[in-house]
Amino acid sequence: MQFSSSSAHRSPPKITTLVLLSGLSALSLNLFLPSLPNMALHFQADYKVMQLSIALYLLVNAVLQILIGPIADKAGRRPVLLWGLVLFLVATLGCIYAPNVQVFLVFRMCQAIIVVGMVLSRAAVRDLYDQDQAASMIGYVTMGMAIVPMIGPAIGGLLEESFGWKANFWLPFVLGVMTLVLTYLDFGETSAKSGKTLVQQFREYPELLGSPRFWGYSLSSALSSGAFFAYLGGAPFIGTELFGLSAAEVGIYFGAPAVGYFFGNFFSGRYSVHFGVNRMVLWGCWLNAAGVAMSAILFxxxxxxxxxxFGFMTFVGIGNGMTIPNATSGALSVRPHLAATASGLSGAIMLGGGAGLSALAGALLTHETGAMPLLWLMLATSVLAVCAILSVIRRERQLGL
Known part of the structure; x- marks a missing residue:
């Protein structure tokens, strides 16, 4: 099979294509969450083992992002995207037909290849626009993407109750086929091949890792979103076990941060060019921390x-919707010639931390502890995110930027 970058496929992708690529990646993360209790029963596995389907997915996402960036800088965005979509479809079928929990978790980790959509849709935006305009466009892309996690768990809960848990994997399979066809037809190459070997590409990582601004942007994004990833690991338990909600109810409540994320991304798309990325990230981090703090005070x-x-988690969503697009654009703009590599590395930092926080949140919660361990964990990461972006602002003042 050959996915070429011929002259027939060189027009830049439409915004709707970028939204679908990012959205499919988001859908694969959270659609099946309301099914976790019944999946545990189906596979005769402990609930905490099934929760690994979130943490392991995020961990493999992180590793893949480290690899995808340099590969896409070398080979181009288009072929890497198309191959990633094909492999995602194979892995999704593996999840559906897995005979036991071990095989399911293996294919679930393989599903993480869909992260190519997230990494390369952002890199394509940075290929086409400057920093502040890229932040605005990434905001619009991820605003559209926010619709998916907003409705994903609710749809997942309804599919679970109507057709069983496998329906939550058939849906992304069908959407994956549609996205593959659209990407093949519409996603023209946005970046010239670097002409470097993969070894040479990987040798450019120190150029990014040695930049305090890259670390500041990446950590502000990672720590701010860390609150949300901790929520992913702990909220299903809190909804079902502490508050006694049904799968459908958990799905509906669970979308609260995504509602906020939608509006946060709208603010990014509307105001990033006017206020600049640093102020948008700082305000987003403060909103994130405020939402968690208010929830903790009530408990x-x-x-x-x-x-x-769940209601105060809306503020977490708004904060992340302002922080992530702007911090991502900042990280990709530190070294523009390494946009895909920076996108992958910053994403890896974000999802690697997210995997750990998701697993930790799931491990900390019991009936006796209630929700407070999760809220303390989310508050700590939110405050550290504020510190990270303040370090960027201070560094840029020192450099006179």
Whole structure:
């Protein structure tokens, strides 16, 4: 099979194609979350083992992003995207027909290849626009992407109750086929091949890793989104076990951060060019921390409910919607000639931390502890995100940027 970058495929991709590529990656992360309890019963596995399907997925995402960036800088965005989509379809079928939990988890990790859509849609935007305009465009791309996780768990809960858990894997398979066809027809190459070997590409990592600004942007994004990833690992338990919600109810409540994320990305798309990426990241990090803090205060005062817990997560979503597109654009703009490599590496830092926080949140929560261990964990990462972007602002003042 040959996915060429011939002259017939050189027009830049439409925004809708970039949204679908990012959205499919997001859908594969959270669509099946309301099914976790029944999947544990189906595979006769402990619930905490099934939760590994989130943490392991995020971990493999992180590793793949380190590889995808240099490969796409060398070979081009288009062929890497198309091969990634094909492999995702194979892995999704593996999840559907897995005979036991071990095989399921292996194919679930393989599903993480769909992260090519997230990495290379952002890199394509940076290929085509300058920093502030790229932040605005990434905001619009991920605003559209936010629709998917907003409705994903709700759809997943309804599919689970109507057709069983496998329906939550058949849906991304069908959408994956459609996205593959659209990408083949519409996604023209956006970057010239680097002409370097993979070894030479990987040798350019120190250029990024030696930049304090790259680390500041990447960590502000990683720590801000870390609050959300911890939420991913702990919220299903809190919804089902502590508040007694059904799968469909968990799916509906679970979308609260995505509602906020949609609006946060709208603010990024609308205002990033006017205010600049640093201010947008700083405001986003503060909103993230404020939402978690208000929820924690209510639980400490004894007034915590399902509505208050999930409702305040909307602020986490708004904060992330402002932080992630702008911090990503900042990280990709530190060394523009390494855009895909920077996209992959910053994404790897974000998802690697997310994998750890997701697993830690799941391990910390019990009926006895209630929701507070999760809220403390989310608050700590949110405050550290504020510190990370403040370090970037201070560094740029020192450099006179």
């Amino acid at each position: 400490l005062a004894g007034f915590g409910t399902a509505l208050s817990f």
